[in-house]
Amino acid sequence: MPRQERAIQTRRIILETAAEMFDQLGYDATTIGGLIDRTRLTRGGLYFHFTSKEELARAVLDEAVTMEGLAPQTFKLQEWVDLALLLAHRLPREPLLSASIRLSVDVKARGMFGTRWPDWIAVGQDLLTAARERGELLVHVDPQETARMFVAAWTGIQLVTETLPDGDLSTEVSGFLRLTLPNIARPGVLAKLDTSPTRAAHLLAPEAGSPATGRP
């Protein structure tokens, strides 16, 4: 493997291992020493990429706002739904994403690094504003208020679901969308939105069969 490629891979391993530790132990209890144990790197090998726990936390949070799997859809509202479902599908599989929520609800880490919630609210607000311009929303819907409420509710659903036996985040988020969309989407649009818990898996692997747009 070329040296540069190996370096990129090592950086990734460090970042994901740090994310796992933040997620499992919390910010305070995560240490560079523990990270060296888990990655089996030398201190020098680690410090080549990251020189402090703070730098690791910032790098984890920098990767938290991600649109992977999102594709243009007939309705902007479907893209907003897709974002919620994609994250619900990915979070239990990607330590970087769950760690970013853990750091956001940890008082100490939050005080040091802030949260990525304002960025997520801005993303949702942009999509909802575009949806409104295309006439997809009921007239009373305020894009900013709705985006804020969704980011908040989504976060709480993640935090509570991970503590429940057999809790499945995709199912919960899908249920939440079904509960709220009738008071957001115009009826004609609502009938065409796909809020299925399995949609994200299809979006991330379109070759697996299901089309990327509309109902399967």
Next chain:
Amino acid sequence: MPRQERAIQTRRIILETAAEMFDQLGYDATTIGGLIDRTRLTRGGLYFHFTSKEELARAVLDEAVTMEGLAPQTFKLQEWVDLALLLAHRLPREPLLSASIRLSVDVKARGMFGTRWPDWIAVGQDLLTAARERGELLVHVDPQETARMFVAAWTGIQLVTETLPDGDLSTEVSGFLRLTLPNIARPGVLAKLDTSPTRAAHLLAPEAGSPATGRP
């Protein structure tokens, strides 16, 4: 002041100060030493009431499920709404309540003490089941699923709102109720529910003017 009454008051001061520390510093960074500094009690005075940080955390969580201010209403659904609004009003004012959420999202404390979310879900489920028996709910509403989703969403709204400048929990929870109730309550009931952000303040001080039942 009689000795017993003073002891009860001291216990309360310790508990609220510990709650403030859990909330502001997190579970790990809260210490008995720091608590002695803040309460200005002697170690013996403190140990008379609580012998460990674990015991304090358990006592905080024991007070987390509270119905204070809740009164019987014409509609069971109004009682459920009231519970959401009462907690939204009280939480920013009562360290015991915010500490219980902080402990629930702290990985270490959660591992040691669990969370009170299952208790809250059970309370909501009971109210929604009673509402369904009285014909207040739309036919598709599942009391357990809806209760679970609400506890989760409410928690997330609290966690995100406290980080936003000018975020007001009562306003946010009221907005969330207005977003979701149209897909939960039967139309005739919906029109009579009071979801105003100021309702909880009236419920907690009925002598201040507003009636406890129905719209003001």
